[in-house]
Amino acid sequence: MTSELRLHWSRLDQILAFGFGAGLAPVAPGTFGTLVAVPLYWLLKSLHPGLYLAAIVLGIVVGVYICSRINRELAREDHPAIVWDEVVGYWVAMIGTPLSLPVVIAGFVLFRLFDVWKPWPIRSLEQKVGGGLGIMLDDLVAGILAAVVLHLGLNFFPV
Numbered sequence: 157m158t159s160e161l162r163l164h165w166s167r168l169d170q171i172l173a174f175g176f177g178a179g180l181a182p183v184a185p186g187t188f189g190t191l192v193a194v195p196l197y198w199l200l201k202s203l204h205p206g207l208y209l210a211a212i213v214l215g216i217v218v219g220v221y222i223c224s225r226i227n228r229e230l231a232r233e234d235h236p237a238i239v240w241d242e243v244v245g246y247w248v249a250m251i252g253t254p255l256s257l258p259v260v261i262a263g264f265v266l267f268r269l270f271d272v273w274k275p276w277p278i279r280s281l282e283q284k285v286g287g288g289l290g291i292m293l294d295d296l297v298a299g300i301l302a303a304v305v306l307h308l309g310l311n312f313f314p315v
Contacts, residue, residue, distance in 0.1 A: 161230075161237050172218065173226040175239035189239025190268055193246035194260060200247065201255045209251070215244040216292060224288030234282075234291050241295035245271065248299030253306060256315050266302035271295060 163177050164170050174180055178188035200211050219240045226238055249267040253259050274282060274294065278301070282294040 169222040169225055173222045173238050173240050175243060179237035179239035185236045185239055186242050186271060187268060189242035190246050190264060190271075192239070193243040194264065196243065197247055197250050197260070198255070201250070205252075208247075212244060212247050212251070215240075215247060216296065219244050219292045220288040222288070223291040227288060227291060233286060238291060241292045242267075242271065244292065245295030245299035248296055249302035249306065251303055253303075253310065254315055258315055259306070259310070262309065263302060263306050266305050267299055270298035270301045274298075275301070 161174075161180055163174050163180060171177075175185075175189040175192045178192045179185045181188040200208050203211065223238055223240060227233065227235065230237075246263065246267050249263045250260070253263060270278065271294075278294050278297050281297060282290065284290075285293050
C-alpha cells in the first residue's frame with residue numbers, strides 16, 4: 157500500500173485523512189489510525205465537555221470533506237489509508253468516560269472490535285452510504301456502539 161501512496165506534508169487534507177501517516181502502515185492501518193486518536197483524545201479530554209463535543213462535530217464535518225476529496229483522488233471507495241474516520245470514531249467511543257489508562261485501553265479495544273466486526277447496522281451503512289459521509293458514518297456508529305458497551309461496563313466495573 158505504501159508504494160502507491162505518499163503523504164504530502166504540504167497538504168493538510170492528506171495529513172488528516174492519512175492520520176499523520178498512520179494510514180500508510182503496511183498492515184492494520186485502521187488500528188494505527190486509532191492509535192493516533194489516543195493522544196489527541198487525551199488532549200481533547202482536558203477541554204470542557206461542550207468543547208469536546210464541538211471538536212467531535214468539527215472532526216466529523218472536516219472528515220466528510222477530506223474523506224470525500226481523498227477518496228475521489230485515490231479513485232477507490234474507502235481506501236484503507238484513509239483513517240481520519242477511525243480517529244473521530246474513537247473520540248465518539250470515549251464520550252463521557254473518565255480519563256484513565258484502563259478506560260482508554262478498553263475504549264480502544266471496543267472501538268476496534270466494532271469497527272472490524274461491523275455488526276448491524278454498521279455493515280449495512282457501509283454498503284449503502286458512499287463517499288466521505290459513508291467513510292465517516294460506519295466508524296461513528298462503531299464509536300457509538302463502543303461507547304454504549306463501555307458505559308455499561310463502567311456501571312459494573314467503575315474505575
